[in-house]
Amino acid sequence: MTAKKVTIEDVARHAGVGIATVSRAINNAEGISAKTRARVLRTIEELGFVPNTSAQSLKIRLTNQIALAVPDIRNAIIPDIAWAVEQAAKAHGYRVVQINTAGNARAELEVVRDIKKLHVDGLIIMPLAYPKTLPDLINKAGLPISVINYGKQLDDSLRADVVCLSMLEGRLVMDHLKQIGRSRIAYAGTQKDVIEDRYLAYERALDRVDASLVYFGDDFSLQTGIRAADYFHGLARMPDAVYAVNDMVAIGLVNRFKELGVNVPEDVAVVGVDNNQWTTISSPQISSVSIMGSEVARLAAELLLKRIREQSREPYEKVQFEPRLIVRESSVAVKRSPMQGGNS
Amino acid sequence: MTAKKVTIEDVARHAGVGIATVSRAINNAEGISAKTRARVLRTIEELGFVPNTSAQSLKIRLTNQIALAVPDIRNAIIPDIAWAVEQAAKAHGYRVVQINTAGNARAELEVVRDIKKLHVDGLIIMPLAYPKTLPDLINKAGLPISVINYGKQLDDSLRADVVCLSMLEGRLVMDHLKQIGRSRIAYAGTQKDVIEDRYLAYERALDRVDASLVYFGDDFSLQTGIRAADYFHGLARMPDAVYAVNDMVAIGLVNRFKELGVNVPEDVAVVGVDNNQWTTISSPQISSVSIMGSEVARLAAELLLKRIREQSREPYEKVQFEPRLIVRESSVAVKRSPMQGGNS
DNA sequence: CGTTTTTTCGGAAACGTTTCCGGAATTAAA
DNA sequence: TTTAATTCCGGAAACGTTTCCGAAAAAACG
Numbered sequence: 012m013t014a015k016k017v018t019i020e021d022v023a024r025h026a027g028v029g030i031a032t033v034s035r036a037i038n039n040a041e042g043i044s045a046k047t048r049a050r051v052l053r054t055i056e057e058l059g060f061v062p063n064t065s066a067q068s069l070k071i072r073l074t075n076q077i078a079l080a081v082p083d084i085r086n087a088i089i090p091d092i093a094w095a096v097e098q099a100a101k102a103h104g105y106r107v108v109q110i111n112t113a114g115n116a117r118a119e120l121e122v123v124r125d126i127k128k129l130h131v132d133g134l135i136i137m138p139l140a141y142p143k144t145l146p147d148l149i150n151k152a153g154l155p156i157s158v159i160n161y162g163k164q165l166d167d168s169l170r171a172d173v174v175c176l177s178m179l180e181g182r183l184v185m186d187h188l189k190q191i192g193r194s195r196i197a198y199a200g201t202q203k204d205v206i207e208d209r210y211l212a213y214e215r216a217l218d219r220v221d222a223s224l225v226y227f228g229d230d231f232s233l234q235t236g237i238r239a240a241d242y243f244h245g246l247a248r249m250p251d252a253v254y255a256v257n258d259m260v261a262i263g264l265v266n267r268f269k270e271l272g273v274n275v276p277e278d279v280a281v282v283g284v285d286n287n288q289w290t291t292i293s294s295p296q297i298s299s300v301s302i303m304g305s306e307v308a309r310l311a312a313e314l315l316l317k318r319i320r321e322q323s324r325e326p327y328e329k330v331q332f333e334p335r336l337i338v339r340e341s342s343v344a345v346k347r348s349p350m351q352g353g354n355s
Numbered sequence: 356m357t358a359k360k361v362t363i364e365d366v367a368r369h370a371g372v373g374i375a376t377v378s379r380a381i382n383n384a385e386g387i388s389a390k391t392r393a394r395v396l397r398t399i400e401e402l403g404f405v406p407n408t409s410a411q412s413l414k415i416r417l418t419n420q421i422a423l424a425v426p427d428i429r430n431a432i433i434p435d436i437a438w439a440v441e442q443a444a445k446a447h448g449y450r451v452v453q454i455n456t457a458g459n460a461r462a463e464l465e466v467v468r469d470i471k472k473l474h475v476d477g478l479i480i481m482p483l484a485y486p487k488t489l490p491d492l493i494n495k496a497g498l499p500i501s502v503i504n505y506g507k508q509l510d511d512s513l514r515a516d517v518v519c520l521s522m523l524e525g526r527l528v529m530d531h532l533k534q535i536g537r538s539r540i541a542y543a544g545t546q547k548d549v550i551e552d553r554y555l556a557y558e559r560a561l562d563r564v565d566a567s568l569v570y571f572g573d574d575f576s577l578q579t580g581i582r583a584a585d586y587f588h589g590l591a592r593m594p595d596a597v598y599a600v601n602d603m604v605a606i607g608l609v610n611r612f613k614e615l616g617v618n619v620p621e622d623v624a625v626v627g628v629d630n631n632q633w634t635t636i637s638s639p640q641i642s643s644v645s646i647m648g649s650e651v652a653r654l655a656a657e658l659l660l661k662r663i664r665e666q667s668r669e670p671y672e673k674v675q676f677e678p679r680l681i682v683r684e685s686s687v688a689v690k691r692s693p694m695q696g697g698n699s
Numbered sequence: 700c701g702t703t704t705t706t707t708c709g710g711a712a713a714c715g716t717t718t719c720c721g722g723a724a725t726t727a728a729a
Numbered sequence: 730t731t732t733a734a735t736t737c738c739g740g741a742a743a744c745g746t747t748t749c750c751g752a753a754a755a756a757a758c759g
Contacts, residue, residue, distance in 0.1 A: 373710070375709060386708075412714095414713080
């Protein structure tokens with residue numbers, strides 16, 4: 012009953028017009044009188060005609076789709092990013108194809124190498140692994156690409172729009188921790204090169220990094236935070252502050268510290284990154300850097316859609332957002348118990 | 356430099372074969388010798404030929420895409436669902452188009468009404484608003500549909516595969532709360548008809564519902580939980596247990612109760628639904644019902660892809676998962692302070 | 700080596716649109 | 730009323746594949 016595909020020709024015949032006219036009616040193009048348009052639209056309604064998108068795409072050479080490649084839709088701010096991209100796309104009549112790379116280098120390369128197979132007009136990619144050949148592939152992709160960059164300094168010559176957070180992100184945290192009088196500042200994150208900027212900022216802010224105060228876990232999860240807390244707790248001299256690569260890790264840290272009888276922020280201050288809603292629920296509430304995922308994502312989408320629309324090449328936009336540090340309970344300045352001394 | 360589209364004809368000419376042969380090589384169809392296939396593949400490589408997906412879809416009448424329509428990718432278990440669907444789809448060579456309906460009735464109707472415009476071979480929809488005409492539209496959609504149903508009892512005649520959680524979900528919670536000796540059990544959720552099953556189970560489990568013990572908020576957020584806690588705290592007689600529509604609400608409740616000096620679980624027990632990772636981080640840890648989003652989503656995807664592959668109609672699958680209650684600190688049985696009496 | 704069977708291949712017809720281009724119909728100008 | 734300008738419309742040629750069908754080539758068989 013239902014199926015029985017009705018084509019533009021059926022409509023044309025049924026309405027007593029040519030197929031060109033029907034097409035004009037669909038796309039409200041000009042060169043058609045108001046009354047015939049009305050008549051055609053009516054029969055379209057009657058017959059339940061729906062234009063075949065494949066045929067349209069074939070002819071128009073546009074698919075009205077963009078791809079969004081993220082590491083893992085389940086993580087941290089990525090749902091916010093996906094939401095923002097979808098909203099922006101929808102506003103322009105575009106659909107979004109979701110791709111999870113799992114932070115896998117091969118997957119990240121594959122998505123840009125095979126972008127042509129994706130049936131999309133452009134790509135927004137948020138890399139995590141940043142494989143070395145990624146820039147090359149982006150440069151020769153042949154389709155517009157926007158990069159959401161939270162990890163690594165990218166070459167300005169990259170033939171893509173890039174939206175990112177300035178490196179200030181890490182500076183903010185480190186300055187703040189120093190300012191409240193902490194000197195043994197630790198870092199808890201994933202592998203050093205995964206969200207490179209955050210770790211580099213940590214290094215840069217210190218005269219000398221004490222390797223024992225750096226904990227690299229496997230991922231961004233609560234578990235990593237918990238393990239990091241255990242690790243720091245086991246040290247001969249504990250840190251008096253921890254800069255966590257993101258809020259999940261920070262929350263894991265804080266909760267585990269609590270269980271271990273370590274007071275936050277009195278004994279150890281903790282600051283995370285992402286400023287997600289859980290930071291305000293945790294107790295103590297957790298200081299965090301807002302990285303404005305929604306804004307970044309929306310801009311990335313707007314830039315991409317603009318480039319698609321205008322078929323433009325150079326110049327490519329390189330936008331940096333400025334992060335903001337939100338100070339909460341986990342890193343307020345407190346009179347500290349006279350332990351092994353605060354700042355020298 | 357980059358663009359310059361190369362078609363199957365270019366490959367054919369360049370390799371000295373017919374276009375049919377090239378096509379056979381691409382799809383490793385038969386009717387082509389090993390050596391010519393090799394030669395063709397080589398020139399494909401050389402020329403950097405990528406088959407035009409629009410043309411393929413037009414001919415094949417399959418797009419290798421499915422749509423996933425959820426209320427809001429940022430909420431609760433939906434990222435898990437999106438992840439699971441994408442994984443299953445990828446395993447079958449399918450891409451996923453993400454659509455957020457915002458729990459909006461019109462958006463939910465629109466996505467199934469205009470499914471033909473979506474350039475997909477099928478749809479997985481997770482309704483929230485459940486507009487009355489949705490089943491009708493699903494029945495006449497003309498494309499395979501799987502429903503992920505967490506909200507409402509659906510007619511068995513629905514022409515779609517349906518995966519859901521049995522109503523046991525609410526029963527589990529209520530039985531548990533009664534068993535640990537609670538009698539003034541409250542409900543905190545969104546509008547009554549939004550996740551109908553959960554509220555209905557609440558009603559069903561009680562001889563008589565005390566309207567003052569039911570709090571309907573605007574959404575599933577932490578905020579709703581916080582407001583609910585304030586509301587219950589303001590009552591002449593507080594409840595001694597709260598069944599929260601999901602974990603976010605439960606966490607909001609627990610944290611607000613803590614601030615108000617209400618002890619959980621001594622004064623009030625709290626149980627949520629979703630069993631997300633935060634339930635174990637919150638203190639006290641929160642009892643929750645595991646609704647197995649990933650499993651449900653994966654099955655929904657598998658059923659859809661199977662139906663697409665086999666072009667089959669009836670019979671449609673109706674699968675119910677059995678939820679499991681995980682009891683944590685927020686609802687353990689405790690000797691309670693002799694306040695206004697426990698169970699009569 | 701002739702004949703039949705099997706395999707490999709190419710031409711051409713779809714698939715369902717959009718759009719160019721020329722002709723018909725309508726309106727405006729003379 | 731005739732001519733010029735404008736608007737409206739239909740035919741047909743793309744767009745880049747897949748696939749049917751028949752021909753050619755190769756393999757198998759006597």
